[in-house]
Amino acid sequence: MTIKGVLFDFSGTLFRIEPTASWLRAVLAEAGVTLPEPELVRTAERLESAGALAGGALPAGPLPDDLAALWAVRDRSAEAHRAAFTGLSRQVPLPDPELHDALYDRHMTPAAWQPYPDTIEVLGTLRGRGVAVGVVSNIGWDLRPVFREHGADPYVDAYALSYEHGIQKPDTRLFAHACDALGIAPQDTLMVGDEPRADGGAADLGCAVHFVDHRPVTERPDGLRPVLDLIG
Structure with a gap:
C-alpha cells in the first residue's frame, strides 16, 4: 500500500495542552487574583480530577447527572463543548465565578499548547x-x-x-x-x-x-x- x-x-x-496548574496560574494572573500556593495546587488538582481542562485528564469519577448527556456530544458544537467543560469546572469553587469562563477561554489560546x-x-x-x-x-x-x-x-x-x-x-x-x-x-x-x-x-x-x-x-x-x- x-x-x-x-x-x-x-x-x-x-x-x-499545558499542565493544569499552569493553566490555572495563568488565568489567575491575568485576572489579578492571588491564591496561596498550597491552595492553588489543591484547586488545580480538583480541576484536573473534574476533567475541566479540555485536552487534559478525563473526569476521574462519575459525571454529574446534568452533564452526562452533554459530555457524550461535547465535540459536536462549540456551544456543547463550552457548556460541558465550564460545567465540569464549576464543580470546583473559584474566587470569582467568571474565572470558569476565563479558564475555558485560556485553553483555546496558542499559549496554552x-x-x-x-x-x-x-x-x-x-x-x-x-x-x-x-x-x-x-x-x-x-x-x-x-x-x-x-x-x-x-x-x-x-x-x-x-x-x-x-x-x-x-x-x-x-x-x-x-x-x-x-x-x-x-x-x-x-x-x-x-x-x-x-x-x-x-x-x-x-x-x-x-x-x-x-x-x-x-x-x-x-x-x-x-x-x-x-x-x-
Missing part, C-alpha cells in the same frame, strides 16, 4: 515527500490559530474539526470529510492518533491506523518519527 496522505489527531498527537518536539520536523518531511496532511480533531473551537502561531499551519492541507461538521470521531464521516478535502482515497491514507476508540474509527473507512502515546511533551521527544518509516 502506498500512503499518499496522513491524517493526524490534534491533542496528544501533534500538540499537548505546545507542539511535540518532532511535530514540525515530521510535518515538514511529509510535505517534502509530497504526502498530503490533514488534521482530524474532536474539538469545539477553531484550532487553526494554534497551528499558525507555532509554525505548523503551512504543512497542513486540510482540517476536519468535529464542531464544524456536527459529528465526532469515531464516526467515519469525519475521516471521510478529511480524505475528500485532500482528494485521497481512504485506502491510501494513514490516520495517526492517540486514542484507539476515537481515532481507530478511521480503520472502518479503510484507512491504515497508527497510534502514539499521549504523554507530556518532555517525555515524548520522537514519538511521531516512526510515521515517516511507515510512509516509506
